[in-house]
Amino acid sequence: MAEAATEDSELLTSIVRVARSIFGAAASSVFLFDAEADELVFEAVSGEGEGFLVGTRFPADRGIAGWVITTGQAMSATELTTSQVFARDLAESTGYVPDSIMAAPIVHRMAPIGVLQVLDPHPQSRYSVADLDLLAMFANQAALSLHILLRNRAARAGLRREGAEYDTLAKIAALLADMDDEQRGRGVALIESLHGMLAGMAR
Amino acid sequence: MTGLTWRLLDPDESAIEVDLGEPSLITPEWAWGGATGDGVDVCVVDGGIEPGHPLVGPVASSHAVVKRDGKHEVEEVEAADSFGHGTACAGIVRQIAPACRIHSVRVLGERGGGTGRALLAGLEWAIRQRFKVINMSLSTARPEFNQALRELVDEAYFAGSVIVASAHNSQIESFPWRFSSVISVGSHTSADPDRILYNPNPPVEFFARGQAVPVAGLRGSVSRNSGNSFATPHVAGRCALIVGKHPGLTVFQLKTVLYLTAANVRGGRTDESHHGSDGERGGGLERLGRGGH
Incomplete structure (x- = not known):
């Protein structure tokens, strides 16, 4: 950040x-x-x-x-x-x-x-x-x-909400931005899986 | 936007020369020769006018748009200016039309001014006061105000108040200068305060001095400012001279006089023996003015 x-x-x-x-x-x-x-x-x-x-x-x-x-x-x-x-x-x-x-x-x-x-x-x-x-x-x-x-x-x-730090999200975004198309595709798929799991936890 | 002209940077004016083909009956001498703006009320819709500046002279009245219970209202205030911009514009009007009465309505500054709604409220007030000339070196680019502004400036047009409005300094479509019922002004780079040019490639219809203009500033100061804002009061002052001398003119006729007397509009050699003295010229327009709207 x-x-x-x-x-x-x-x-x-x-x-x-x-x-x-x-x-x-x-x-x-x-x-x-x-x-x-x-x-x-x-x-x-x-x-x-x-x-x-x-x-x-x-x-x-x-x-x-x-x-x-x-x-x-x-x-x-x-x-x-x-x-x-x-x-x-x-x-x-x-x-x-x-x-x-x-x-x-x-x-x-x-x-x-x-x-x-x-x-x-x-x-x-x-x-x-x-x-x-x-x-x-x-x-x-x-x-x-x-x-x-x-x-x-x-x-x-927004990422600093209630004092919690979400630096890792910003770092992930920066890493994805620096990847080539193929790597980014795999990275995005991984993030989507993670998002699915977190959404399940939130329910 | 291609083809729109906001200002004239080329000192070679031949590209905008207009040949009327025959001598015009309307000459500068007829239009404003000997005029001082005496008896004409000019309202500067801006950020206020600082009183007491020798280049501005007396300020006949000072009002401001204030927000009360969520509504914009106009009330009388002590003369003041926080930006210096309105004072600069007023000084130019005074230079051109030394005997006119200058009024101020503040629509900018003092926390809360400067919105499109404040501008609308101030302009509406100025129009309803029937000021003969309204200088507006301002505009708004917010499209939600277009219709209300258009209705207001049309009201002014038919009521005989001429609104002289600055074109935006950048190639931005803002209002009200873009409407045909106002007189829109951009800058030329000549140092002559009396040089007004007609632009045959509108929407900006006239050019006046807008570069390194000596202007009144705050606390009695003088500086040299550049921008279309400072071109506009040259034309407002000229309008005050013309309507002071020919009070019956409609806005349409006044704009025509500005066009026919612009420095780049030429009508060939005027033959004195055919048209009589300057005092007799323009008789047709004068008659129209007396029987006008």
């Missing part, structure tokens, strides 16, 4: 690293939207804030990322440090006040599930609608990965 969580984290980290690299940015972050709490959570950070921001939460009804998750629309804002900033206090709480922010929603099946944000991109990107399009397209690609991650998390949470 710990291994699967690490893989999730690697997936998110690769998303923000690539976004940062595409736009030559000082930092990039992925926020996941916690609809119940109406908050955005830093899930992965590359660049400024990388060491301490993950897990930090802030209200989803504030700032650029808040607007993006609320409306499902991408936007960019620049020349922020030349005057008072768009939710500057939020930026200050992260330890880094950017001059430029590009943000796009991560949407899966019409539901915004997060925000991909790029801070201080290359000067050429800061004013460009075309680059905002590119970020939105990259966020679309990231959406499927994030959806899989959320589904995995939900599955793992």
